[in-house]
Amino acid sequence: MNVRSQVSMVFHLDKCIGCHTCSLACKNLWTDRPGTEYMWWNNVETKPGTGYPTLYEDQEQYHGGWVVEDGKLRLKLGSRPTELVNISFNPRLPTLDDYYEPWTYHYKELIEAGPGDDQPVAKPISMITGEEMEIEAGPNWDDDLSGSPIYAENDPNLRKVMNEEERRQFFELQQLVYFYLPRICNHCLNPSCVAACPSGAIYKRGEDGIVLVSQEKCQGWRMCVSGCPYKKVYFNWNTGKAEKCILCYPRLETGQAPACMHSCVGKIRYLGVLLYDADRIEETASKPDAELVDAQREIILDPFDPKIIRKALADGVDQKVVDAAQRSPVYKYVKAWRLALPLHPEWRTLPMLFYVPPLLPVTATLTAQGRHELDPNFFSSLESARMPVRYMASLFTAGDERMVITVYKKLLAGRIFKRAQTVGDIPMERASQALEEAQLTEREVEEIYHLTALAAFEEMFVIPPMLREVAIQMGVDPHEFQEERGAGFVQLPARGL
Ligand code: SF4
Ligand code: SF4
Known part of the structure; x- marks a missing residue:
């Protein structure tokens, strides 16, 4: 027996109201940078639904996670030689369309519009190309089944457990039923993202099990994106590196809850x-x-x-x-x-x-x-x-x-x-x-x-003191240290991301 510890989360789904505050708190804190516009480290899906990126649960398409073959565990993505063959062309990746093309609006046209006969409008512009665009998808396009039955009907779980007629009856509008599923990286014990990385850039922290990507080591092969069945590793097109939920470890180390949890309505x-x-x-x-x-x-x-x-x-x-x-x-x-x-x-x-x-x-x-x-x-x-x-x-x-x-x-x-x-x-x-x-x-x-x-x-929210470096330097208990500082910001040595 080898005893280790893991910081872990429970979501009580009957309490989720689908407000997306968690997603926005995370976005404002971590993915408000060039190259991360389409990323939602925390997202909230409506179930039944196709999720984000769309149809991520269909492992026949994405080959994420592990399978057991001849009694042995192996990546569904394939063996290491197969991975090396695919290293410069990885066919199991979601495209930008599977996530969505991020956009903003020409707010200036709205705010600075002069007097006129028409109501001013703010046109959507792509955050990738800077061009005007028609919005056709979003990270939460089937929110509250608004897109049903076109989208949610394709939920891989429904397809697995219902025949076509049952699915048709399920989507009779007057009887719709749904719930919300918030998702972040699962900080898995057997992470297929780590096993799929040819550069050894993804690792699981020994002290608390948080899974992180070393930005120095990452070569941008994106095998982690394919390997993760939950599609919770993302590729930053600006830096050319992989990124993912870090369970707000800098917040945890200062005794604060992750932003998604802190803000959860x-x-x-x-x-x-x-x-x-x-x-x-x-x-x-x-x-x-x-x-x-x-x-x-x-x-x-x-x-x-x-x-x-x-x-x-x-x-x-x-x-x-x-x-x-x-x-x-x-x-x-x-x-x-x-x-x-x-x-x-x-x-x-x-x-x-x-x-x-x-x-x-x-x-x-x-x-x-x-x-x-x-x-x-x-x-x-x-x-x-x-x-x-x-x-x-x-x-x-x-x-x-x-x-x-x-x-x-x-x-x-x-x-x-x-x-x-x-x-x-x-x-x-x-x-x-x-x-x-x-x-x-x-x-x-x-x-x-x-x-x-x-x-x-x-x-x-019950975690042990985690600010070890500062505690050791100061010779005080981290919680006492935090109280002295009034839970203010503490500069930490750079680690992980
Ligand atoms: S990215 Fe997170 S959810 Fe996906 S395999 Fe790795 S640890 Fe698990
Ligand atoms: S903030 Fe909480 S209640 Fe609101 S969507 Fe997120 S998990 Fe659900």
């Missing part, structure tokens, strides 16, 4: 530390599809187990990291309560961001059909929900519907219990029965309710 994001066994990464990523989620949960270690603590300390993990792992909201959602699931585990990168799947689009449509949540057959009717469980399973469990239903049972049992307790229109015996069916205790429900609905920011 719905308070859907939780950040914390997980301890994991680095010796079991390959074995875990090689499991059959049906075992992947459980195997990934297994590789995450119990930070309360004295044996794990001793081994972690022996492996160089700081006591403060162990303390933070014990208070980690991510550990609770992922491992203790088993409510949060990885996105597309079948791509085998072992993504370290997790999602509590949304209950609302499933139950709302069932209750509209007259099926009450308290109906004993409620869960057996999930298949007739407008948002079928098999769609969620295609996103979060490599197709295992039972695992999604288990999560839904827990979420629903919690809701029934709190309603019985606070509104009183459900008998407490029925609520207790729901808890028993979901294998939850009253204490667990109260804890889940607290972290989901009431928690203070300090409970949602």
Whole structure:
């Protein structure tokens, strides 16, 4: 066993309101430079939908992630010799059209327009060519299904789980149902972007698992863009180098939450530390599809187990990291309560961001059909929900519907219990029965309710002191140092990007 730590995030999807504040906070901070105009390190997609870049989930087209062949894990992109053949022509890259052509407007024409008979307009101009352009696509073109059924109908997950007739019925306008999926780099345990890079420019930081691109080493081959199935590495056309989400490490090192989390309106994001066994990464990523989620949960270690603590300390993990792992909201959602699931585990990168799947689009449509949540057959009717469980399973469990239903049972049992307790229109015996069916205790429900609905920011954002260089130089604890400075800006030695 080799114990390491990873900073990790949970997104509670029922709380996301699709406001895109997170995307804009990230854009203003990191990708407001020449060459990055089309990049959204954080983006929020409407699901069902084709995403950004469009159809990134179609690995038959993009060949991202890993596959198991003859019991061995290999990049879907091909072997190293194949990669070298393709080094100057990489056919698996998204084009600018797959992202979108970024634009701005001739604002001056609007602001400085003289008096006249016509309403002045600001014409769109391309941020690539500087020419006037017709806008035909954007990074979030199918937002709120505004482009449906033309766009969302092509969602690769829907195509996988529904036939043509089912998809046609799904897109009857009066019955539309959707939810939001915020996405950043997953800072994977088995990152295919790192494995695909011929220059060794992408690396995973030892102390916290953040995946970064060395701008000195990057040669601009873009194999990382192809290798990442989530398409979360981007090519800067101005510098000729790859760039990606850095999980706001300069903010983390000064005790501040990543910009996307700090600005999140719905308070859907939780950040914390997980301890994991680095010796079991390959074995875990090689499991059959049906075992992947459980195997990934297994590789995450119990930070309360004295044996794990001793081994972690022996492996160089700081006591403060162990303390933070014990208070980690991510550990609770992922491992203790088993409510949060990885996105597309079948791509085998072992993504370290997790999602509590949304209950609302499933139950709302069932209750509209007259099926009450308290109906004993409620869960057996999930298949007739407008948002079928098999769609969620295609996103979060490599197709295992039972695992999604288990999560839904827990979420629903919690809701029934709190309603019985606070509104009183459900008998407490029925609520207790729901808890028993979901294998939850009253204490667990109260804890889940607290972290989901009431928690203070300090409970949602739990990271150990990370400003090691400054702490060592100053001879003080980083948190005390930050308090002395009033959480102001601290100049850090240049690292990573
Ligand atoms: S999600 Fe991030 S860490 Fe994972 S493969 Fe893609 S770029 Fe690499
Ligand atoms: S800021 Fe939060 S609530 Fe708004 S879209 Fe982003 S993740 Fe969702």
